[in-house]
Amino acid sequence: MPTDKENEKKADARRASDNQRNAARDAIFSTSPLKDTTRQEHQEPWNIEPEIEQERQEQLSRYLATVPDIIHCRYPFKGVKLSRADVEWLLSISMKGRGTCEGNDEGREPHLGLDLRGADLKFEDLHALPLARLRGSLTSKEWDEATAEQRAAAAVLLTGANLSEAHLEQADLIGAHLESASLYEAHLEQANLARAYLERAFLARAFLKNANLKEANIAKADLSEAYLQNANLVAARLEGAYLNGAHLTKADLSAARLEKAYLSSAYLEQANLSFAHLEEGYLSGAYLQKANLSGAHLEGAYLNEAFLEGASLYKAHLERTFLYKAHLEGVKLSGSHGVDTQLKNVSQSGEPRIGPSLADAQWGNVNLAVVQWAQIDMLGDEYEARQALHAGKRKDRVTRLEEYEAAVRANRQLAVALRAQGLDEEAARFAYRAQILQRIVLRRQSKLGAYLFSTCLDLLAGYGYKPGRSLLAYLIVIFCFTCLYLFIPSAHLSWDEALVLSVVSFHGRGFLLQNMSLGDAFARLAAIEAVLGLLIEVSFIATFTQRFLGK
Incomplete structure (x- = not known):
């Protein structure tokens, strides 16, 4: 049998529940009885529907209780x-x-919706x-x-609803x-x-400041x-979203998913896009x-003509990023710990390591000293130019020529920028790639003579950037002609005599043996x-000048 004390506790609980229910009802109907509810004398502009029937009012009042x-x-x-x-x-x-409580609002808590x-x-x-x-959810x-069940039960269902121009300030x-x-x-x-579900929602020109x-x-x-x-858009899912011209100044988009999102002309000054x-x-x-783009994944992103002045790209991933005419003045490519911007492989081992596209970047x-340029095999401009297909379709001749010309320009501009900062080794590598690409441009322009001459310079000296090739060519020519001189029956030369003759002839100081005329095979070989x-020798001089004097 329950004791008197237990019965008293149960009675108190029932009274508290009744008081809470009555308070909830009184808070809404404190101005007048339900049956006297009518439209306001001056109808609000948003009040466009006919007033609901009395029966529906009573039904809603029961829900409200x-x-x-x-x-x-x-x-x-x-x-x-x-x-x-x-x-x-x-x-x-x-x-x-709320109208019954109007007057002195000072000190009162804001009214809940x-x-x-x-x-x-x-x-x-x-x-x-x-x-x-x-109140469309829990706080x-x-x-x-x-x-999880309690969270789902509290969520309001507004799928497909028209809330254009609605006022939802501070809504839960x-x-x-x-x-x-x-x-x-x-x-x-x-x-x-x-954690709201807004897939395919239409939020154009919506006001979401501090949301x-x-x-x-x-x-x-x-x-x-x-x-x-x-x-606050931390870790938000925005794949394929349209944010063209959106105002995101100082917004927090860290770790947000923005793959294939459209952010053309968006305002992202001082925004946090770290690891996005x-x-x-x-x-x-x-x-x-x-903007803070530290650790951001920008692989294959289009940043053409973007304004990145003073932005932080510490540890950013820039593989195949397009930076055509981008403004990079004051960009920070390194953090306080001196860790370089990561330019990792675009694909598995054995494939070329692709850097960003940099044609006409300012x-x-x-x-540039903080970037590990040695990690890059080719710029994104060159990689794109070498692809015969785009979006599954074969590129036409004009498009491919324009892409190769842009790749030449990108490598040359980067080489100039690197050399200006004293990074001669890195500059030489990109300048050499520019020459290789220029040779492809000549071939595509059907300039056969210039193409063959360019190929010869590459083979003999690597356009002045491969001095070892000149030395190798020198040794090969000396060795080959030494062998040829030995095989001339009329010369009767020993191997050391043939070697001396080859060296002297190579430098244009050849001489004829006795009983040898200018028409003999020996003389012709010496002339060749x-x-x-x-x-x-000309290519070697060019190599020396280019490599060691920086001319």
């Missing part, structure tokens, strides 16, 4: 299908309830509604302490379902949309010209001044060797 219970997943409108007319009526009642946790508003037209501080603190929408919803020019300043979109799924959504200054994934993203003309005062010697 439900005391929220997070543990047992109970909310006033959980699982209830609501229309715009229903929401308008709830807003009118809520505003009347409608509690629509768990409500079904899918595909409803809710445009321009005043839904500030809407951050409640979310952290709740189970953690984990809310907003797939394919229209939020054009909606006001979501300081709203909490962490929390951490870990939200916004893949393929349209955020063109949206205002996201200081927004921007592979094959489109950032042409983006404003990235002083280096300014970028410190003298001509070859002249060519090799």
Whole structure:
């Protein structure tokens, strides 16, 4: 049998529950009885639907009397299908309830918005509604302490809803379902949309300043010209999203997934993009001044004409990145610990290591010494030019010629920039690659004579960048002609005599043996060797001048 003390405790609990239920009802209906509810004398501009029937009002009032219970997943409108007319009526009642308390607002807590946790508003037209501080999910603190089931039960369902120009400032929408919803020019300043589902949502020109979109799924959504200054987009899913012209100044996009996202002309000044994934993203003309791109994945990204002045690319991955006419003045390629920018292999071992595309990049005062250029086998410009196919289609002759010309330009410009900073060894390597690519350009332009002459210079001296080739050519010619002189029956030379004769002839100081005329094979061989010697000597002088005097 329960004791008197236990009965008293149960009675107290029932009274507390009744008081809480009555308080919830009184907070909404404190101005007038439900049956006297009518439209305001001056109808609000957002109030466009006919007033709901009395029976529906009574039904909604019963729902409103439900005391929220997070543990047992109970909310006033959980699982209830609501229309715009229903929401308008709830807003009118809520505003009347607030009206009785107007006067001295000083010291009072901000009014909470409608509690629509768990409500079904899918595909409803809710445009321009005043839904500030809407409770469409658990709060951050409640979310952290709740189970997965409790979190899902509290999330409002707004899939496909029209919320254009709606006011949702400071709304709680953690984990809310907003797939394919229209939020054009909606006001979501300081709203909490962490982990919300916004795939393919239309958020063009939406106001999301200081909003929390951490870990939200916004893949393929349209955020063109949206205002996201200081927004929290940490680890957000934005694959294929449209952010052209979006305002993301000082936004936190660290570890965000932005593969193939469109960020052309986006404003990302001082934004945090550390460790973000921007592979094959489109950032042409983006404003990235002083942005933090440390550790960011920019493989294959398009940064043509982007503004990167003062940006940090410490440990950034720039394989095959396109930086055509990008502004790189003051870019920081190294961190405080002196770790170099990573330019890793674009593919498995055995494949060439590809660097960024740098044609017409404006280096300014970028410190190029911190980059490990030895890791790069070829620039992205050259890699792209050597690909016969683009998007599965064969490139035409004009396109391939233009790409090779751009690759020549990129290597030469980089070589000049490296040499200006005293990095002669690295500069020589890229200058040599520029010459190789120029030879391909000559072949594609059908300039056969220039192409053959260029090939000869490469074989003999590596365009002045391979001095070892000149020495090797010298030894090969001397050896070959020594053997030829030995095989001339009329000469009767020993091997050392043939060697001396070959060396003297090579340097143009040959002589004829007795009883030898100018028409003999011996004389002809000496003349040929003298001509070859002249060519090799010229190339050797060019090699010496290029390599050691930097001319």
